[in-house]
Amino acid sequence: MKYAYYPGCSQESTAEEYNHSLQAVARRLEGIDLVEMQDWNCCGATPAAAVNPALPHALAARNLAIAEEMGMEMVTPCAACYKNIRKASHVLNDDPALLARINATLDGHQLGAAPRVRHPLDVVVNQVGVDNVPVERPLHGFKVASYYGCLITRPEGGFDDPEYPQSMDRLMEALGAEAVEWPYKTKCCGGAIYMTTEAISMTLSADVLAHAKAAGANAVAVGCPFCQLLLDLYQGKLEAIRGTSFDMPIFFFSQLMGLAMGLDRKELGLEKLVRSPFELLAQTIDSPDGAPEKPKRKRAAKLKKWGEA
Amino acid sequence: MTQQEAIRLGAEASAEMRPIEEEAALCYQCGTCSGACPVAAAGGMDYTPRAIMRMIQAGMEQEVLSSQTIWTCASCYACAVRCPRDIEITDVMTQLRNIALEKGYKARKGKVYNQGFMGIVRQHGRMWEPRLVVQYNLLTNPLNFLGLIPIALKMIRKGKLRFLPDHPKGRSEIRGIFDGLEGGGE
Numbered sequence: 001m002k003y004a005y006y007p008g009c010s011q012e013s014t015a016e017e018y019n020h021s022l023q024a025v026a027r028r029l030e031g032i033d034l035v036e037m038q039d040w041n042c043c044g045a046t047p048a049a050a051v052n053p054a055l056p057h058a059l060a061a062r063n064l065a066i067a068e069e070m071g072m073e074m075v076t077p078c079a080a081c082y083k084n085i086r087k088a089s090h091v092l093n094d095d096p097a098l099l100a101r102i103n104a105t106l107d108g109h110q111l112g113a114a115p116r117v118r119h120p121l122d123v124v125v126n127q128v129g130v131d132n133v134p135v136e137r138p139l140h141g142f143k144v145a146s147y148y149g150c151l152i153t154r155p156e157g158g159f160d161d162p163e164y165p166q167s168m169d170r171l172m173e174a175l176g177a178e179a180v181e182w183p184y185k186t187k188c189c190g191g192a193i194y195m196t197t198e199a200i201s202m203t204l205s206a207d208v209l210a211h212a213k214a215a216g217a218n219a220v221a222v223g224c225p226f227c228q229l230l231l232d233l234y235q236g237k238l239e240a241i242r243g244t245s246f247d248m249p250i251f252f253f254s255q256l257m258g259l260a261m262g263l264d265r266k267e268l269g270l271e272k273l274v275r276s277p278f279e280l281l282a283q284t285i286d287s288p289d290g291a292p293e294k295p296k297r298k299r300a301a302k303l304k305k306w307g308e309a
Numbered sequence: 310m311t312q313q314e315a316i317r318l319g320a321e322a323s324a325e326m327r328p329i330e331e332e333a334a335l336c337y338q339c340g341t342c343s344g345a346c347p348v349a350a351a352g353g354m355d356y357t358p359r360a361i362m363r364m365i366q367a368g369m370e371q372e373v374l375s376s377q378t379i380w381t382c383a384s385c386y387a388c389a390v391r392c393p394r395d396i397e398i399t400d401v402m403t404q405l406r407n408i409a410l411e412k413g414y415k416a417r418k419g420k421v422y423n424q425g426f427m428g429i430v431r432q433h434g435r436m437w438e439p440r441l442v443v444q445y446n447l448l449t450n451p452l453n454f455l456g457l458i459p460i461a462l463k464m465i466r467k468g469k470l471r472f473l474p475d476h477p478k479g480r481s482e483i484r485g486i487f488d489g490l491e492g493g494g495e
Contacts, residue, residue: 193382
């Protein structure tokens with residue numbers, strides 16, 4: 001199936017690796033063809049509605065109109081764009097008066113019926129199916145905390161449960177990783193307020209990493225550029241604040257898919273992650289034995305200690 | 310006398326606040342929203358979401374619109390999905406930010422961030438993060454730049470900092486959206 005692909009602003013800057021890895025994965029998967037929309041515009045993130053309540057819907061309407069012209073459902077990897085445009089599609093389809101008012105401001109595009117808006121995780125899990133992902137190098141030894149954050153599942157009415165989502169966990173298991181059970185999978189990282197209220201977003205993000213670590217994860221998977229930015233780029237700062245070491249690579253779920261599918265690693269942008277994932281790779285899927293060595297070593301060390309005591 | 314009138318402490322609600330008052334009138338003060346709110350738990354709010362709902366019911370318009378809470382809400386929707394009365398609390402917070410901006414309430418950081426963000430979108434059609442960061446910090450606290458240096462260096466090293474804005478072709482169309490909507494943009 002062909003999808004109108006809306007990358008969103010972050011995927012052209014801070015989260016380029018999300019964009020590239022997702023497109024590489026989609027090229028390889030049966031049943032997804034991402035066709036990038038021409039000339040898309042910003043969704044307005046959280047500030048748009050504060051400036052003018054109709055503005056996020058109007059900005060979304062132009063993007064939805066472009067997708068409608070393409071005759072396809074829209075896919076956007078950014079959780080904030082996904083929430084804004086998904087919400088606008090419902091509002092505009094239910095409110096003809098608002099749609100008419102907004103269409104009057106659009107020059108060059110007109111929105112008729114807003115197409116369905118989807119997150120790529122939804123497409124992978126519910127359209128392609130996790131069992132149809134061609135896994136060539138299972139991610140044995142990866143203990144992944146699937147971090148959905150806020151806007152992949154909220155507001156409700158999307159493709160997964162807002163309190164206890166499972167789709168990314170199921171995908172990680174299908175890729176051969178262990179899906180770690182943890183209580184912070186839908187907690188907020190504070191992405192929307194990190195510029196205005198940095199201290200609070202640092203507290204929230206540090207809590208997320210602390211819980212992932214406590215649950216025994218050695219990696220976190222995300223589907224949002226802001227979650228990734230805060231947990232990865234700011235990880236050093238979060239460690240300094242908490243006086244502890246998290247040492248947690250933060251992958252976009254598409255990068256982990258690409259690794260398991262055996263795609264060319266250059267396409268996955270792993271070197272763009274600030275907290276290097278290469279040690280984890282060396283200990284797991286790239287280790288000469290192929291088997292996960294890390295747990296074994298840990299156990300041996302522990303036994304020795306006990307013996308000495 | 311309606312229940313709403315019985316608990317009102319302030320003056321008659323302004324026209325902008327009326328739809329919000331109607332929404333908040335549904336609240337029976339169970340506090341589920343405050344329990345779900347990560348920002349309240351982290352100490353980032355002067356009033357919890359439950360308190361804001363009560364204050365709206367009581368007509369405490371000025372206190373609500375000058376609260377820190379409406380600006381530190383992270384828009385995570387944890388409150389909204391758990392509200393047993395189906396109040397769209399997160400959207401109420403957004404509407405309150407909008408009214409506070411419209412009515413000129415003092416909220417320098419919120420104003421600089423939100424209007425600055427949309428000013429960039431209006432001009433370029435897409436976000437250009439470096440300009441937002443520079444503009445925001447220059448206008449709020451230029452000393453912040455010192456703290457930003459390590460982060461900026463990491464971003465440059467990883468090629469995550471875009472030195473030039475992206476320019477979609479339909480920039481004039483995008484500007485037209487802002488101009489077409491009343492009071493849009495800046």
